[in-house]
Amino acid sequence: MAKRTITPRSEDYSQWYVDVVLQAQMADYAPVKGCMVIRPNGYAIWEKMQAALDGMFKETGHQNAYFPLLIPESFLHKEAEHVEGFSPECAVVTHGGGKPLEEPLVIRPTSETIIWAMYKKWIDSHRDLPLLYNQWANVVRWEMRTRLFLRTTEFLWQEGHTAHATEEEAEEETLRMLGIYRKFAEEYMAMPVICGRKTEKEKFAGAVRTYCIEAMMQDGRALQVGTSHNLGQNFAKAFDVTFQDEQGQRQYVYATSWGASTRLIGGVIMTHSDDDGLVVPPRLAPLPVVIVPIWPKEELRPTVLEGIDKITRDWRDLKFHVDAREGYKPGFKYNEWEIRGVPIRVEVGPRDLEKEQVVFVRRDNGEKIFVPASEARAKIDEVLNAIQTNLFENARKRMEDRTVVIDNYEEMKRLNEENSGFFWAHWCGDRACENRLQEETKATIRCLPFDQRKEPGKCLLCGKPSSERVLMAKAY
RNA sequence: CGGGGCGUAGCGCAGUCUGGUAGCGCAUCUGGUUUGGGACCAGGGGGUCGUUGGUUCGAAUCCAAUCGCCCCGACCA
Known part of the structure; x- marks a missing residue:
């Protein structure tokens, strides 16, 4: 009987990850580049995740629905930022039944457009709001570089799409769902996260504001494990979705969307597993x-x-x-x-x-x-409870140990190079500094974290005044 | 798209430089002995060497083209 061996983390972290996924029989490479088969050992964890999240969505008043896989290409073009963000990574169906199609169909990279095309039919009065729908679906994004679970051409996820009468309600919903992701990450995945807002550069294409939760993997790199977007009236305007308010005035509807994917499985592996293989937190263990x-x-x-x-x-x-x-x-x-x-x-x-x-x-x-x-x-x-607690505690300690508050750019570059990890640093808010950070260090601004005291300081890169620290890290 | 690597048995690989008709480990099958941290012995089955074309008496091996996958970057949940 031969020993199957898993490459130790210290030797090659990427290879270790691949070894764990394949040897634990969670997934396997599919014949098409960038695609994977999720095997029963991996899918069972996804089912546990679905059950927990779905329960929390329903407790907060959401209902499941299903929208089609194929979207008319023209729909994507109705929201300017959205098309710019997603067009390059869309798979497009040009033929059907052996003949060229009159209009090409994109395979959904996300469903805002088709959902808002339908919401136009269903929303007319303030009595129709809020509309709180979620769907469990697959999406396709033609990524250049893929990794098992973390980034695959096709992936499974849930996407919530809600419609509201007011800006405040939409914002409240956006933050509520972010809170659910946080709760899920911490209580089920035993994975501590940093919650915050994305920069303009990093926000969702078509959103007013994007919030996210960021976790730290064992090699110190960040993984975005959930996002929640306040879409404002952008999609309502693009698809002409209005409602009549109590005063009889027609107004555009406010929207949110939020999602978490099979990437969560990659996150749970990279957070807890060791050189002997997979470690699953008890609350997610099939x-x-x-x-x-x-x-x-x-x-x-x-x-x-x-x-x-x-x-x-x-x-x-x-x-x-x-x-x-x-x-x-x-x-x-x-x-x-x-x-x-x-x-x-x-x-x-x-x-x-x-x-x-x-x-x-x-x-x-x-x-x-x-x-x-x-x-x-x-x-x-x-013992199951003790394991769950211990895994969370270990992950929390690791995140704490590898997080530094820093004001010196050269020092940050050195630490980032040596050890990666999270950096709390001042940033002036200028896109040029954000780009420079990425070019010079490969780290990005992961988010503007919620949990911090406002304090004046100087931008890590240019030295201009800043009012709060941001979270910088190399990310997956 | 740029850089690197690889396509030979179910899986992992050697053989390619220096052409001579394919081998190793694991898995698998049969029989027996085993079982408190990856068991052992004996026997058996399994491959048009990614594809196409060329050179040659002869190609896994040399030449050309082509397809695919993996890893590292730019893009991203």
Whole structure:
């Protein structure tokens, strides 16, 4: 039996990531460049994510709907910034049924245009508002450079599209959804995030304001894991969507959109996994517990399995799997389940049965815990919670350790080169400085963070006055 | 689009420089012994060497063209 090996993070972080994804069988490369197959081990995590997010969307009054994949090319051209931003990365269908189409159809890169074309039909009165729709869908963006989960030509996501009577309501919705993403990232993914607003340069094409959550990966680089846009009246004007207010006046509708994608899976991998493979936070683990029976002699197999059966009789509310495969040694099974990131491995052998105990092994820190069999079920919940907390705490510490408040550009360049990480630095607000930062350091302004005290200072690049710090980092 | 790498068995690779009719590891199949951290022994099956054309008595190997994928940059969730 050969050892499959995962490239250590210290040797090559990118290769480590690819090794984990492929060996944990989360995804595989598809025949078309930039496309991937999401395999059951990866898709099951997506389903857990969907369930959690979908629940939170519904709790806040949103409904799911589905809009078509194909969008008339002309729709994209109705909003000037939008077309400029998305045209270069659109896949376009030019033929159908063996004949050239009268109008080419783009495969949605995002659905604002087709949705607002429909909203025009559905919105007429202030009584029709707010309209709070979400859809779970696939989109296609023809990216130059792709990476499994983090950036693929086709990806899965959810996109919320809401319509409101007032600017204030739209802004409130935009921030509410950002808050949901933050909650999801922290409580489910065990991934701390920085919330903030994007710069004009980085905002969504067609938005008035874009908010985002940014997480730090283990190599110190940033990953944008969710965005929420206040679209103002831009799309309402482009698609002529108006409503009659209570005074009988016609007004343009205010819009928001917000999305999170299968990139979240890449984020969770890059945040918690280690050189032994995947580590999945318990709240997202499709399989939280695996039981590996141990029989030193073949004759003991039935006894051990019966013992496990007895111990787990009252575990009906827990998802677990007994790996009773014959012909594989326990060590092989341990390694396999470690690569797949199962949070708790339970070992049960004849010696344990004699002592009426089981052995837990934690995936996050390798700790072995001996537990009386009668207390095992309760202990599992306790340990799962501990793992969830520990993963978050580790990620939080790492982010803290690799975040520096900085006022010296040369020093920032040096640290960024050596170690990447997050930099809190002053910025004058000038696009020229923002461009220069990117050219010279490959870092970008990730956002203007919410959580900070306003303080006067000088722009890291040009020295002109600045009123607050921004978050700079190299990003995926 | 620029730079780099690679297409040979299901997977990972050697063989290419110096042409002679394809090999290794893993996986797989059969039988047996094993099973508390990636088991061992024996036997078996599996490849028009990415594609096309050329040179040659003979091409995985030399020449030309072409297609594709991966990695690094510019663009981006």
